[in-house]
Amino acid sequence: MSEVRKGIEVFGIVQGVGFRPHAYRLASERQLIGTIANTGAGVAIDVQGPRQAVADFLAHLATDAPPLARITGVKVRDLPDRANGNLRILPSREGVERRALLSADVAVCDDCLRELADPADRRYRYPFINCTNCGPRFTIAHDIPYDRHRTTMAAFPMCPDCLREYEEPRDRRFHAQANACWACGPQVALWDGDGRCLETSDPIAEAAARLDAGAVVAVKGLGGFHLAVDATDDEAVRRLRRRKGRVGKPFAVMAPDLDTIAAFCDVGEEARRLLATPERPIVLLPERKPSPIADDVAPRQARLGVFLPYTPLHHLLFQACRSRALVMTSANLSEEPIAIHNDEALRRLHGLADLFLVHDRKIARRCDDSVVAVVAGRPRPFRRSRGYVPVPIPLHVEGPPVLAVGGELKNTVCFTKGRLAFLSQHVGDLENAETYASFEETVAHLQRVLRIEPEVVACDLHPDYFATRWALARKGVRCVGVQHHHAHIASCMAENRIEGPVIGLALDGTGYGTDGRIWGGEALVADYAAFERVAHLAYVPMPGGEAAIREPWRMALAYLAHHFKRSLFDLAVPFVEQLDRGRADVLLQMLRRGVNSPLTSSCGRLFDAVAALLGIRQRVTYEGQAAIELEMAIDGAQGDAAYPLGIVPHGACWQIDTQALFEHLVADLRQGVPTGEMSLRFHNALVHAFARLAGLVRERTGLQRVCLSGGSFQNAYLLAHLQSRLLSEGFAVYTHERVPAGDGGLSLGQAMVAAHGR
Ligand code: ZN
Ligand code: ZN
Ligand code: FE
Secondary structure, three states, rough: OEEEEEOOOOEEEEEOOOOOHHHHHHHHHHOEEEEEOOOOOOOEEEEEHHHHHHHHHHHEEEEHHOOOOOOEEEEEEEEOOOOOOOOOOOOOOOOOOOOOOOOOOEEOOOHHHHHOOOOOOOOOOOOOOOOEEEEEEOOOOOOOOOHHHEEEHHOOOOOHHHHHHOOOOOOOOOOOOOOOOOOOOOOEEEEEEOEEEEOOHHHHHHHHHHHHOOOEEEEOOOEEEEEEEEEOHHHHHHOOOOOOOOOOOOOOOOEEEEEEEHHHHEOOOOEEEEEEEOOEEEEEEHHHHHHHHHHHHOOOOOOEEEEOOOHHHHHHHHHHHHOOOEEEEEEEOOOOOOOHHHHHHHHHHHEOOOOEEOOOOOOOOOOOEEEEEEEOOEEEEEEOOOOOOOEEEEEEEEEEOOOOOOOOOOEEEEEEEEEEEEEEEOOOOOOHHHHHHHHHHHHHHHHHOOOOOOOEEEEEEEOOOHHHHHHHOOOEEEEEHHHHHHHHHHHHHOOOOOOOOOOEEEEEEEEEEEOOOOOEEEEEEEOOOOEEEEEEEEEEOOOHHHHHHOHHHHHHHHHHHHHHHHHHHHHHHHHHHHHHHHHHHHHHHHHHHOHHHHOOOOHHHHHHHHHHHOOOOOOOOOHHHHHHHHOOOOOOOOOOOOOOOEEEEEEEEEEEEHHHHHHHHHHHHHHHHHHHHHHHHHHHHHHHHHHHHHHHHHHHOOOOOOEEEHHHHHHHHHHHHHHHHHOOOOOEEOOOOOOOOOOOHHHHHHHHHHHHOO
């Protein structure tokens, strides 16, 4: 019988996910001989055997791949037969080309959890148990190929038992790069607030006891430290909030299992699936009241961000804790990057944490938890980070290699290569100097592990953004400025794998416009190469510029002054009656003289103005707070009643006029209409207006497809209702499910626009 020999290359996420043992098993079952190796490009296989057996091997290679593998391509070529040999896995070699994709971090698997709980197992209660199917990846890798000596596990030589598992192709820890046990692997320790190691035989049990007593404990996780407290302990949560200086921003809550979560949140089918995925994101769920969770965990929110344990350490902590719910919030001060190193945590969290539950496995990459909501039955990422990064977003077209540097807030960067887009983990707000270093590290690391030499660097048009200035300072590459809302719409098109032109409704807070004004309530006709602005919210001034973002009452005053002029002081509504007349006059002067009052068409600022006018929030402590609280204020109000919003022709396009909206709001306020009802009518007004606008654009252009993007679509009511309204009017509607609708998804769109640029 004739023998054949094939050289096979497999591309994608095939390293550190058990692909070589899988190939080894397939080959040995069919009595093939040859070699299997990780390379810089993926996995290289050289197999020889009877023609039928080799064909059978090939047929199963991709289809039966291990659960964490993501295959993006397979190349097969014929090789000359050779003399007899055996079947071997070769040590990794470094190819010239690095296409091997690194896997994301994976929550501890059920097999490992069983061993963790088994007193007879040699890893009983070992906090770093992992296997080929689970454990850290991205956050411990310095480089590729993904091999132990290129990870932070290099510091832990394997003991003979671990090594045996590692080398045995039939073992479920065969080539598990983070393999470790009590004898050879990382260990935990408990430190006091000053970094002194506490004498205890069980640091986890001791930490749990202190949590139960109300302490704030910094817990080292996969991509950084968390600050933990008992989520049911009002006093402890208040203490954490006070120390963290995070006045209103909600904390995430970790609970040991789905049943526990279901006891205080409404968990739908899709949410249940998301919570239990190996990515283990924080899922935003409606909180059931009365709730055992302290009010200060998520003040003025109807939703709670909850997630399940994803490291063995988390599981052990819950086994030792009385509390069934722990606040687990990123360990940082306000918007600084999350702390990852032990000494860094001690320094930066000094005074924040009473204790530090640390370990000696280093974190190579900072990576915050991911956050997802479920809207209209689908996952909606708010933050795409740990568990998802660096898994690429598949593109429908191939372009030149691009680096897109993202926006200013919730920054991410994006590299493209071939038909793949690699979004970085959440970098954070580049308004903070502390985040700059993290931004540069993120770019350098991704560039290294992806081996991408960008030909084009894409950035926002805003001349003062840190990322834009950074991009413009690059030498030897072409820099392309991309309009913010064009990038949002392109991001939505890209993840939906469609070509333009489309009708793009881009609703968000802040984006630099081509006219130098601040856009944010925009209707575009766009493809990747270009866009036309066909409609927008009518401009209003933002008194004090940036200050108007922090103080929504300024926007309410600006809108009232715009629509009612001096007679605004005669409006008998609580907002006006409670105005500080002195400060209001200063602002009105600024507006009259046009001093420090940039014009904006922002949807976010309109939300702010309405929230302030309704008495919901006059000042914010985090981005989007007023809009979120205005959405939450709907609180069960239902119906289709809407305030009028005028659409008026304006040159070659349309403007959305807010005069009638504010007249009706003022009238309802005077009649004492419930706040929830007013919030509902305001949301409906936006839904109706943008649906009508889409209709007008369709009449003019014949376009049927609408993309919804921008941070305002993190508003569940707005997204769900506008989507269903547009669908009922016969539009094809595209929304975000893989990357955030907010600025966290911006870099993907920038990359697509730059790749199509002239
Ligand atoms: Zn496992
Ligand atoms: Zn060991
Ligand atoms: Fe935006």
